Amino acid sequence: MEIKSAEFIISSPAVNKCPAEQLPEYAFIGRSNVGKSSLINMLTSNRKLAMTSSKPGKTLLINHFLINKQWFLVDLPGYGYARIGKSGRERLEKMIRDYILHRENLTNLFVLIDSRLEPQQIDLDFLVFLGENGIPFSIVFTKTDKLSKSKLAQNIKTYHEKLFEQWEELPPLFVSSAETGLGREELLGYIEGINRTII
Ligand code: GTP
Ligand code: MG
Numbered sequence: 618m619e620i621k622s623a624e625f626i627i628s629s630p631a632v633n634k635c636p637a638e639q640l641p642e643y644a645f646i647g648r649s650n651v652g653k654s655s656l657i658n659m660l661t662s663n664r665k666l667a668m669t670s671s672k673p674g675k676t677l678l679i680n681h682f683l684i685n686k687q688w689f690l691v692d693l694p695g696y697g698y699a700r701i702g703k704s705g706r707e708r709l710e711k712m713i714r715d716y717i718l719h720r721e722n723l724t725n726l727f728v729l730i731d732s733r734l735e736p737q738q739i740d741l742d743f744l745v746f747l748g749e750n751g752i753p754f755s756i757v758f759t760k761t762d763k764l765s766k767s768k769l770a771q772n773i774k775t776y777h778e779k780l781f782e783q784w785e786e787l788p789p790l791f792v793s794s795a796e797t798g799l800g801r802e803e804l805l806g807y808i809e810g811i812n813r814t815i816i
């Protein structure tokens with residue numbers, strides 16, 4: 618799919634402040650610093666669209682980007698960020714939860730997983746929460762440029778095995794790098810395929 622336009626629309630502190638639920642919406646979630654905002658920039662070929670940082674806890678609101686004037690990419694705050702304190706973390710978790718459970722036009726949630734790490738309990742628990750609530754999701758491994766091909770293959774295999782302990786069927790899995798652009802065509806093609814059935 619060709620990205621003809623990518624425009625920042627609004628940052629919202631709550632799901633009821635987000636734009637009207639009229640267009641298909643694809644959101645990115647995962648632990649703080651996993652690379653959600655960077656992936657949005659990679660997909661749109663615009664390094665300045667979503668704000669990124671080497672320190673976790675950069676994205677703290679629900680950010681809507683209108684793509685090709687037809688659908689939204691949504692950058693969400695990360696989960697599991699400790700430094701903002703308990704009340705701040707609970708507020709963010711409620712924002713994310715409310716968005717995921719109540720956003721009617723949420724078409725697919727991309728759950729980002731750092732490809733360098735062993736399966737993390739917080740991510741596995743989050744996937745269970747999505748399954749229990751019937752939220753359509755896919756998994757995207759990020760930062761794959763930071764490890765060798767063989768280590769990447771090994772980590773993905775480990776992740777598969779871990780998921781199969783809990784799931785009978787796996788969702789679509791993608792590998793990506795915001796640095797090299799790996800996964801861009803696959804992710805955009807996947808979105809395009811879904812859009813074709815609903816727009
Ligand atoms: P929060 O908004 O804090 O939840 O983080 P985020 O998930 O949006 O992460 P962000 O995109 O801000 O990236 C965090 C850091 O990881 C930045 O320093 C990015 O440059 C780096 N990063 C993200 N994706 C990649 C990648 O694919 N490869 C490499 N090498 N670095 C990446
Ligand atoms: Mg971010």
